[in-house]
Amino acid sequence: MSSHSMKKYKIGGLAPLILVLSGLCLVPFFLRAYLVEVAMMYFIYIILAQSYRLIVTVHDWQLYHIVLYGVGAYTSGMLAKNLGVPVFVAIPLGGAMAGLVGMAITLPLLRTKGWGFYIATYGLAELIRLTWLKFRNPFGGSTGIIDIPWPPVIAGIDFSDRIPYYFFSLGVMLLVMLMLYRIEKSRIGDSFKAISMDPELAASTGINIPRHRLMACSIGGFFAGVAGGLLVHRLGAVDPKLFNITTTLYLLIWVVVGGTNTFWGPIIGVSVMHTLFELSRPLIEIRPMFFGLSMVLVLIFLPGGLEGLISKAITRLQKRDRVAPVET
Amino acid sequence: MSSQLLIQTIANAIAASGMLALIAVGLTLAFGVMQMANLAHGHFFMMGAYTVYALYALGGWPFWWAVAAAVAVGAVIGLIVERGIFRPLQGDVVSGFIATAGLMFVFEVLVGELWGWGLSRPIPSPYMRAVRFMGAAVAFQRVLVIPFAVVSIGGLMFFMRRFRLGRALRAVAQDPEAAALQGININRMTALAMAIAGAYAGLAGGLMSTIYAITPSLGGHIILPALIVVVVGGMGSIGGATLAAVIFGFVMTFVTTLVDGVTAVMVSVTVMAVVLAIRPQGLMGRVIA
Structure with a gap:
């Protein structure tokens, strides 16, 4: 009875959802310029937090998520600036790179349990961040990279403008939300939950735990990288201190x-x-x-x-x- | 590398090992007893350094009294953190870990507001002399930490083996339930472990305060090497932490001297990753079933 009515409230969330969305579509036309910029940061941070939650559901509270966000930012920024890759192609490529790096960091640590794992992820994240700091060429050292290209004009809409970019980042956020939501409700999401509840029981039902942990880390890393791409093409610059x-x-x-x-x-x-x-x-x-x-x-x-x-x-x-x- | 520089670097490396060992031993002890990792441990070190700064450099106390006060401050902070955070969160290891991450912010702001955010004025060393050895000069203040590290870590190991209380600590580390069944009060043991951890970090901070440029963010810089040492040594193993402290004291000092500090951290992290890939439980860690 009570679980049934709980469910009603959750599905009943659809009406407020539409309300919030239409609100989000209207606000940029009324807000001050600065507040629109702030709103974009909310979208980026929600992508970050939501993708981190996916990893947390497997109980891997790793500490390199922000650095993967940076990997996405650096990759996307450098692809666009140095190789002339179109911005809207560079952002998902940055995400892919972040996913790969996430997998590469997790792989050698899969057998390390508990604290050892969390701390080692912190250490390896610092390793990546210090690489940006250390090598002025090509990462620009402590001052980072500036003059990163703005998004282009497509079909008469200039995406380097504030309001178009607001809608672009809103759209990306909603897309990421939708994908993460689908993942959570899928079989893979169920496996993640099973692992976090009781790893031994999960393993005994045939769930391959290392594979699922890697999967969570790379999917989460991908979206963190996308968030980084969104950030870097708005700021036009990136430096290691951000991460x-x-x-x-x-x-x-x-x-x-x-x-x-x-x-x-x-x-x-x-x-x-x-x-x-x-x-x-x-x-x-x-x-x-x-x-x-x-x-x-x-x-x-x-x-x-x-x-x-x-x-x-x-x-x-x-x-x-x-x-x-x-x-x- | 001239032989003079070599000797100087070796002396510095030994001093760095001593400091790392003092910090890491407390961290690993607290972990062993509570299964909780304390991310704010570096901030205990920083508080110790600031205690000496406030009492000795500003307040004009004798240096050794100030160091003793740093030890006491460290122990008290350890007790407060145990009582305020670890005990209410008992059993929830992830939360404990994250809560100490939040604590880093708290300590940093506290110290920054009390004594200023920037670099503190340099603390004058009470011992200006240098030890001369085979043509190399090593600041006396820098090697001061070595006898302290040897005595206090040796003392801790002796305490853990020979004393009833120390054996009780080890029992709790091995199996808290069985220890409780023997009538050991687990809360008292975790409090003891955190007090020791805080005191050792405070001691290290107090002794090294005249060498380091101390800022409120010092704790955030020192925690990474300390955590690396604990993980590589094997979490909960005091002997392992000491061994790893010596290894990383040398690695970090030599790379810092030959290349730079950033590279030193990068090399240390790489060494850690390699060790963990081969021995996931660390050099002297027990395999958790």
Whole structure:
């Protein structure tokens, strides 16, 4: 009974979804220029957080996701700048590169368990980031790469303009969401969930765990790379500082505060935390402490994240709805 | 490389090994007892360094009193983190790990707001002399950490083998449930492990504060080498961490001297990946069934 009504609420999400989407289509025409740029960052961060969640469902809290985002940015930027690859081709190629790198990093560590794995992924991520820092040619060292080509004019629409690029990144985000949603609901998604719940049981039913972990890491890496491509062709520049451990910490904060149990968690996490991030600009010095503390507190007192809190509230609301007619 | 530079680099490498060992031993001990990895461990080191900065350089305390205070500060922070984060999250290892990542931000802002964000003023060394050895001069302050590392790590190993309390720590590390059945209070043991871990990191930070340029982000720089040492040594193995600290102390110092610091980290990470690909449990780690 209760699970049935829960389901109704989730499918009933379609109406708000359409509302939100039409809202997203209208806002760029009314917002200040700066806020449209901020909105694009939300899209990029949601892709990042959502693709990270896919990897988290296999219980691999690896720490190289942000660096794969960087791999996508560097690859796409360099392909477009040095080889003249069209921007809209370079972005998926950057994603493919990030997926490959993700697989290459995970492969030697597959037999390392638990902490060893997380820490080794952090180490290898630093290795890649330091490579950008170390080799001025071709990566530009600490100043990075500038003058990365803007997107072209297609069918009279100039995608280097703010509003067309807003719709382009919105479209990419929705496409990525749709693909990740389909993956989660597919057989592969079920296998991922089985692995995170009980690896031994999953293995005994014939799920090849190393293969699925590699798969999760490369699919997640691909989308992180796409996010990087979206970023780099808007900024027009890229440097290694964008992808350091601080950014990784913010990714963890979005995902943890939002919750990872359902698809909507990371979206909630990015929406809430990045809004707070933007609002707290006047407090820039102590802002990291607030974010660090909020993550610690959520972990201790709200293990399911904000998403868990909301679904709990909905269940409680429904119980009251069900009880109410009896009372009257 | 001239023989003078060679000797100097070897001395520096030994000092770096001592410092890495002091940091890594605490990290690996805490991991062994709680199965929790503490990403904010480098920030314990940083807090130790700032304690000496505040008390000795600013407050005019004698150097050794300030170092003793750094040890105490480290231990207290270790206890607070155990009580505030690890104990409520007991059993949830992923959350513990991520929570300490959030803690990195907290410590950094705390120190930055208290003592300023930029580079602190250099701390004057209490010992300006240099040790002369075969034509090479090595700053006395730099080698100071070596006897401390030897004594405190040797002492810890002795404590873990010979003392009742130390054996209880090892029992908890091997099998918490069986240890609890023997009447060992697990909460007290994890608190003890975190206090030791914090104290050792505080000691290392205090001793090295006059050599390093200390900034609030120092912890973030030191944590990666420390984690590499712990993983390569085998998580939870004190002997392994010490061995790996010596290996990476030499690798990092020599590569830094011959090429540069960035390359040193890159080489260390590569060595780590190779070791893990061959021996996933690290050099002296136990295989977890």
